[in-house]
Amino acid sequence: MSANTTFVAAAFLLTWTVILGYLYHLRQATRHARAVLARESKAGAP
Amino acid sequence: MTTGAIPTTLSATRISRWTIFGWFALLFLVASQVIAIAISPPDRDMGDLQKIMYVHVPAAWMTMLAPLTVLVFALKYLWTRREEDDLLAASAAEVAATFAGLTLLLGMIWARPTWGVWWTWDARLTSTLVLFLILCGYLALRAVVDERERRAQWSAAVGILGAINVPIVYMSVRWWRTIHQIQSSPATVDPAYVLGLRLNAIAFLLVMIYFIRRRYEVASLLRAAEHVSENAALRGRAS
Amino acid sequence: MSWRNEWRRARAIAWKDLTAERRSKAAFNSVVALALTILVMFGFALGPDTQAVRDAAPGAIWLAALFAGVLAFNRSYQMELDGGALEQLMLYPGSRRAIFAGKLMANFALVASMLAIVIALGIVLFQVRIPAEWPGLVAIVLFGCVGLVTLGTFYAAMASRSRAREVLLPLLLFPMLVPVLIAAIEATKALLGGNLMGDAGAWARLLAAFDIIFFVATFLAFDFVIEV
Numbered sequence: 050m051s052a053n054t055t056f057v058a059a060a061f062l063l064t065w066t067v068i069l070g071y072l073y074h075l076r077q078a079t080r081h082a083r084a085v086l087a088r089e090s091k092a093g094a095p
Numbered sequence: 096m097t098t099g100a101i102p103t104t105l106s107a108t109r110i111s112r113w114t115i116f117g118w119f120a121l122l123f124l125v126a127s128q129v130i131a132i133a134i135s136p137p138d139r140d141m142g143d144l145q146k147i148m149y150v151h152v153p154a155a156w157m158t159m160l161a162p163l164t165v166l167v168f169a170l171k172y173l174w175t176r177r178e179e180d181d182l183l184a185a186s187a188a189e190v191a192a193t194f195a196g197l198t199l200l201l202g203m204i205w206a207r208p209t210w211g212v213w214w215t216w217d218a219r220l221t222s223t224l225v226l227f228l229i230l231c232g233y234l235a236l237r238a239v240v241d242e243r244e245r246r247a248q249w250s251a252a253v254g255i256l257g258a259i260n261v262p263i264v265y266m267s268v269r270w271w272r273t274i275h276q277i278q279s280s281p282a283t284v285d286p287a288y289v290l291g292l293r294l295n296a297i298a299f300l301l302v303m304i305y306f307i308r309r310r311y312e313v314a315s316l317l318r319a320a321e322h323v324s325e326n327a328a329l330r331g332r333a334s
Numbered sequence: 335m336s337w338r339n340e341w342r343r344a345r346a347i348a349w350k351d352l353t354a355e356r357r358s359k360a361a362f363n364s365v366v367a368l369a370l371t372i373l374v375m376f377g378f379a380l381g382p383d384t385q386a387v388r389d390a391a392p393g394a395i396w397l398a399a400l401f402a403g404v405l406a407f408n409r410s411y412q413m414e415l416d417g418g419a420l421e422q423l424m425l426y427p428g429s430r431r432a433i434f435a436g437k438l439m440a441n442f443a444l445v446a447s448m449l450a451i452v453i454a455l456g457i458v459l460f461q462v463r464i465p466a467e468w469p470g471l472v473a474i475v476l477f478g479c480v481g482l483v484t485l486g487t488f489y490a491a492m493a494s495r496s497r498a499r500e501v502l503l504p505l506l507l508f509p510m511l512v513p514v515l516i517a518a519i520e521a522t523k524a525l526l527g528g529n530l531m532g533d534a535g536a537w538a539r540l541l542a543a544f545d546i547i548f549f550v551a552t553f554l555a556f557d558f559v560i561e562v
């Protein structure tokens with residue numbers, strides 16, 4: 050049943066790729082958002 | 096720290112309750128998967144293939160739960176007209192789309208060795224695909240509408256109607272297949288697998304909650320930035 | 335607001351839309367032309383084998399109507415958008431639902447007429463045998479048209495007022511139309527196939543149920559969409 054094991058492995062690999070990938074995306078997005086907020090706050094303060 | 100507060104502190108090393116929650120969710124997921132794989136015997140018919148169930152089924156359940164979240168927050172927004180509710184709905188939609196995409200791919204990985212084809216127009220798979228498209232439409236709408244109030248209100252209408260449509264789509268696809276006498280292949284769950292399934296379902300739920308929360312934080316930060324720049328512009332104009 | 339006033343308002347809006355259309359005929363002609371072209375393209379894609387083409391006829395006809403209808407739905411708001419008349423229209427007392435009802439009726443007249451022509455050509459091109467129960471077919475076409483026009487008019491209220499409207503309307507509308515489309519196409523197929531299993535009636539009732547659900551839902555939601 051080694052062919053089936055390939056599919057099982059693929060399924061788990063895909064799941065973790067998506068979960069970790071989305072987490073990474075969220076971290077980058079948060080970093081970017083914080084930078085934007087910092088920039089606007091600095092620019093806003095006279 | 097309240098859920099709706101727009102964070103204004105910029106400390107990068109802030110360890111919040113949510114960060115701890117995130118780590119817990121991730122570790123819980125690892126543990127659940129290890130336990131499930133370890134304790135489950137190979138299925139009579141499917142062999143090791145059964146183990147895909149531990150990611151595919153929880154992902155599918157989240158795919159159904161997330162649009163419900165969108166529905167709830169969209170309705171809440173129309174009631175309260177608070178921006179936080181709109182941002183929460185949008186965050187839930189993006190996370191829902193992610194889980195829907197994952198469910199679809201896992202469904203295909205399951206289908207190939209089971210039935211020999213990469214796709215079957217099975218009621219669940221097809222409904223998930225349509226749900227994915229509905230969510231893409233929702234996200235596209237938000238991308239092209241820039242006016243905040245219009246975007247929030249239109250998203251709420253589209254989100255609510257979209258969520259209502261999901262069970263209707265499921266029903267119609269199921270009848271469509273029955274008419275053409277396609278055998279459906281229900282995945283019945285052997286009691287031996289229930290514990291592993293439940294553990295993983297909870298784990299996926301925790302991860303999804305964490306995703307929505309983090310996505311919402313991003314949206315809040317960006318909104319706060321907009322707020323600041325708008326205020327600055329107003330002050331600049333007034334002075 | 336009394337129902338009679340609402341009805342009168344809706345009728346006025348429908349009349350306005352249809353009259354403007356009757357004078358210029360721009361939208362109707364282009365929509366029909368597009369639908370027929372799409373139908374012919376389907377013929378090339380699926381044919382020339384008679385049986386294959388005859389089997390695919392219901393699907394091809396409904397899809398051609400759907401793709402061409404998208405054009406009609408966006409255009410139904412065009413007049414108000416061009417003249418900035420939408421804000422004016424909303425200043426009048428009375429609910430926005432009358433606007434929705436009016437546009438619905440106008441669009442229904444347009445799309446039903448277009449469908450009639452498309453079906454006629456479809457019967458010819460795809461060598462469809464007209465069944466004895468053709469009145470039932472007319473009913474199914476009308477039911478399907480109601481569902482199509484209801485959802486199309488609703489989503490066009492948003493798409494027509496945003497950027498990328500040509501992409502946004504299909505993207506929003508098509509997934510929502512899946513139940514209506516499946517029911518309409520299956521009912522059409524069943525009737526054209528002689529209704530051996532009696533499925534046509536079941537699908538027709540399902541289609542009617544979908545129409546009611548979406549009609550009510552869009553009516554309730556329209557206020558939120560048009561006022562902002």
